[in-house]
Amino acid sequence: MTPVHFSFCSAFILGLMGLTFHRTHLLSALLCLEGMMLSLFIALALWTLQFEMTGFSAAPMLLLAFSACEASAGLALLVATARTHGTDRLQNLNLLQC
């Protein structure tokens, strides 16, 4: 694997591990999600440059737009959680199961 390939793969996997093994705050999971998106963005941009497919140049922008939507959805969920449960701490989420 080329060094570039290795760097964004590892960035992706690290972000995924951060999403998986989050312990206290929901917000940190969302931040790791953003990191995953960032690595994917770099991957798409490098794909375009590497294979010299100029028609594919818009793909990173598309990914950015959709990731913004998803981030806002995640933040909305965060705010909703904070509204209903008081904090975004994860141990609060199953304290009172209704």
Place this chain on the structure above:
Amino acid sequence: MHLTTLILSSSLILVIAILIYPLLTTLNPNPQDQKWAITHVKTSVKAAFLMSLLPLMIFLDQGTETIITNWHWMNTAPFDINISFKFDHYSIIFTPIALYVTWSILEFASWYMHSDPLMNRFFKYLLLFLVAMILLVSANNMFQLFIGWEGVGIMSFLLIGWWYGRADANTAALQAVLYNRVGDIGLIMAMAWLAMNLNSWEIQQIFFLSKNFDMTLPLIGLILAATGKSAQFGLHPWLPSAMEGPTPVSALLHSSTMVVAGIFLLIRLHPLMENNNIALTTCLCLGALTTLFTAACALTQNDIKKIVAFSTSSQLGLMMVTIGLNQPQLAFLHICTHAFFKAMLFLCSGSIIHSLNDEQDIRKMGGLQNLMPMTSTCLTIGSLALTGTPFLAGFFSKDAIIEALNTSHLNAWALILTLIATSFTAVYSFRVVYFVTMGTPRFLPLSPINENNPSVINPIKRLAWGSIIAGLIITSSFLPSKTPIMSMPLTLKLAALLVTIIGLLTALELTAMTNKQFKITPTIPPHHFSNMLGYFPAIIHRLTPKLNLSLGQSIATQLIDQTWFEATGPKGVSSLQVKMAKTVSDAQQGMIKTYLTIFLLTTTIAILLATI
């Protein structure tokens, strides 16, 4: 420049300048004195009338017509608009007549509106109307005609709603504007067609270029405009409602000048219509229908002004029939003679109304022959002229029209309708004269009956002289451009007179029956049809708006609010998603960490396998 044309042009422009001068004196911030209406407006109209006799005499003597183009107003690249006055046969004759009638009406109005604190404003509005009307009849291009057209429409609105505290007056004014607007659509369509296809709004150029085109569409537009402005059937209810305005307004606008503007438009642009059979047939049938329908409605009305309004509408239908017969000059002759006796009928009505303390119902008048001799005499003269009594003013125009109708090879249905309407004219005219002047008084004893004021008597007398001799003077002075057919069977020649006499005899018989019981139960349906104006206002003014408004409400509430917004739009989407999310999330047990760890493992193995 030749002396004749110099005198003609300068006197005509001077007429317009004399009429505009009092309007300019109102622009200064100092208030006018009380007598401004009489000293400025009435004398300016009188002076303008006397001034306009000069071009009339020159035209009589030498047949001079003139087109005065003053100012190049505006242009887009290939299209010019000028200020241009056309004083031909029609406008040179119409202007003095209109000014004569207006002078009499203004003098009468100085008595009628005497107690009104805003009398100066009333006279200003009447003068503004008169200027717009003169602009309309002297226009040489469609733009100037449109300015005059809209001007008379707006002044009509302001004058009908003069007593704006009265809800009925506001409704009537609004009705006038709306019905005129529908007609204006036709005029604007015609103007747009002319601008696009003939690239000109000048009348001479239109006449010259129209030979190559099929003019049906703009002609239908012009007929629609005439239907709106001249209250033909379909757009007629505004004219009887316009009687809410003061009587001088009814006399000036809605009998002599404004309502003939539509007919005048068709007369002016008649060369476009000469060869177009669709337009001619439309005019003929529409005019015949109008004249019969409105004459039938006039038979059972009880308000004296409404009867005269319906008779105006009936005569306008007759003018439309004449245009459909390809006889614009006869229609114009009828316009001129009709102005005199109709204005006089309105002035007599106004005198009677004021004398009986604002009583307008003819069932509450009677016996005025001895109490108001001058007014009732002139009422009778006017009614006789209206019915076409031989050798009064109306005879020359009405009889000529009916002779032309009889000897033409056109629609017999239109002919029959017109003849029936002529007999109805005799009936309702006699009804007015009978109820107002004959019999015993049915009004309150202490009515302030006084016609001794010269401001009342002189205008009515002047118009009476006009009603008697105007027809003779006009027909003997001007040659007809189309040869009338002189030989016809005796019954056809006397048809108008016979029908009128039959109507009069029928009316006399009916009045003799008023104190006998001919039938035990009266025939209600025809009376109700006539009295409710053919149910036309009741249906159109109630049903159509109700249908439109309920359609609008169902679109707004049911279609947009309930369907698009709630069932299929945002709310529908969200309710659908919530249902699906609830169904799905019941299946989960919430062990997020386990799920995500397995996911991580799978993804890592997949990435490593893909790269190695």
